[in-house]
Amino acid sequence: xxxxxxxxxxxxxxxxxxxxxxxxxxxxxxxxxxxxxxxxxxxxxxxxxxxxxxxxxxxxxxxxxxxxxxxxxxxxxxxxxxxxxxxxxxxxxxxxxxxxxxxxxxxxxxxxxxxxxxxxxxxxxxxxxxxxxxxxxxxxxxxxxxxxxxxxxxxxxxxxxxxxxxxxxxxxxxxxxxxxxxxxxxxxxxxxxxxxxxxxxxxxxxxxxxxxxxxxxxxxxxxxxxxxxxxxxxxxxxxxxxxxxxxxxxxxxxxxxxxxxxxxxxxxxxxxxxxxxxxxxxxxxxxxxxxxxxxxxxxxxxxxxxxxxxxxxxxxxxxxxxxxxxxx
Amino acid sequence: xxxxxxxxxxxxxxxxxxxxxxxxxxxxxxxxxxxxxxxxxxxxxxxxxxxxxxxxx
Numbered sequence: 001x002x003x004x005x006x007x008x009x010x011x012x013x014x015x016x017x018x019x020x021x022x023x024x025x026x027x028x029x030x031x032x033x034x035x036x037x038x039x040x041x042x043x044x045x046x047x048x049x050x051x052x053x054x055x056x057x058x059x060x061x062x063x064x065x066x067x068x069x070x071x072x073x074x075x076x077x078x079x080x081x082x083x084x085x086x087x088x089x090x091x092x093x094x095x096x097x098x099x100x101x102x103x104x105x106x107x108x109x110x111x112x113x114x115x116x117x118x119x120x121x122x123x124x125x126x127x128x129x130x131x132x133x134x135x136x137x138x139x140x141x142x143x144x145x146x147x148x149x150x151x152x153x154x155x156x157x158x159x160x161x162x163x164x165x166x167x168x169x170x171x172x173x174x175x176x177x178x179x180x181x182x183x184x185x186x187x188x189x190x191x192x193x194x195x196x197x198x199x200x201x202x203x204x205x206x207x208x209x210x211x212x213x214x215x216x217x218x219x220x221x222x223x224x225x226x227x228x229x230x231x232x233x234x235x236x237x238x239x240x241x242x243x244x245x246x247x248x249x250x251x252x253x254x255x256x257x258x259x260x261x262x263x264x265x266x267x268x269x270x271x272x273x274x275x276x277x278x279x280x281x282x283x284x285x286x287x288x289x290x291x292x293x294x295x296x297x298x299x300x301x302x303x304x305x306x307x308x309x310x311x312x313x314x315x316x317x318x319x320x321x322x323x324x325x326x327x328x
Numbered sequence: 329x330x331x332x333x334x335x336x337x338x339x340x341x342x343x344x345x346x347x348x349x350x351x352x353x354x355x356x357x358x359x360x361x362x363x364x365x366x367x368x369x370x371x372x373x374x375x376x377x378x379x380x381x382x383x384x385x
């Protein structure tokens with residue numbers, strides 16, 4: 001059941017000024033709840049931009065507007081720094097002959113899909129490198145005073161190398177070697193960037209919009225457990241919506257597999273995209289069975305993974321012994 | 329004890345205390361999801377990837 005405040009959030013983001021009141025009881029809006037909902041989806045800056053663009057400020061208390069404007073301003077300043085740091089990072093990587101392509105939030109910003117630079121909240125700078133450059137990039141980052149934040153030992157290779165930070169920079173960086181975690185790479189593989197990597201152009205590169213769209217959906221559905229939890233993220237929906245405005249053929253061109261279908265089905269209630277599905281009872285039953293299995297697996301796999309690692313990996317056993325000795 | 333005193337008088341560069349800063353942001357600051365503040369705070373955003381947007385399950 002979607003609450004009144006979430007309905008207003010959706011209307012403000014996707015409908016025109018005259019349709020804002022559709023299915024929403026404006027008199028009984030709880031503004032505190034609205035802040036909770038919008039902020040949990042990282043949507044306060046986008047909400048502010050749309051309120052302002054659609055001349056809706058009169059519907060909200062002054063202190064509410066002041067607050068979301070503050071959040072928007074801080075985010076905008078941060079994203080301006082992101083663009084500068086992206087440029088600096090790209091120059092550094094080109095100087096060391098490391099071919100790279102920016103992904104996720106930075107790619108969306110670089111592709112100019114938002115009308116305002118402060119609209120999208122972005123945590124870090126993700127970019128893809130070629131597998132042959134793994135050692136070179138780690139050396140380059142170290143030589144340029146980036147600090148590596150090593151993760152706990154993993155049995156399977158992670159989709160990105162360790163997260164790096166720099167004392168004089170705001171954003172952490174994550175050099176990817178794959179889009180998705182192991183087991184899902186047949187859905188969206190690093191190889192889809194081959195043609196972009198062959199391009200010898202030494203400018204800031206991003207994937208084509210259809211690839212950005214696929215990464216956006218799969219990343220939420222698989223990596224953020226959207227599929228397993230049957231939940232949705234307004235940030236991802238808004239990204240897809242904005243990408244679709246830029247090119248209306250993008251959604252039509254995407255392959256409607258179980259993850260994509262589930263993404264659009266979970267937000268069907270909001271009537272943002274006009275998409276029709278053929279979902280038989282039979283296929284819905286198997287999808288829900290698969291989802292339950294996945295949910296159980298995701299909640300328990302770390303226990304099994306640790307046991308298997310302990311039995312089969314001497315490297316992991318040594319890692320644990322060193323960790324134990326260090327803690328003494 | 330020392331740590332408590334240090335925290336209570338910790339100043340941000342503009343010269344106001346953390347407590348004053350939160351007061352200035354108003355009642356909505358206390359209701360804002362941690363994920364939003366994590367992204368806006370450079371130190372916290374650097375430390376880890378932002379949490380998954382949306383509700384918990």
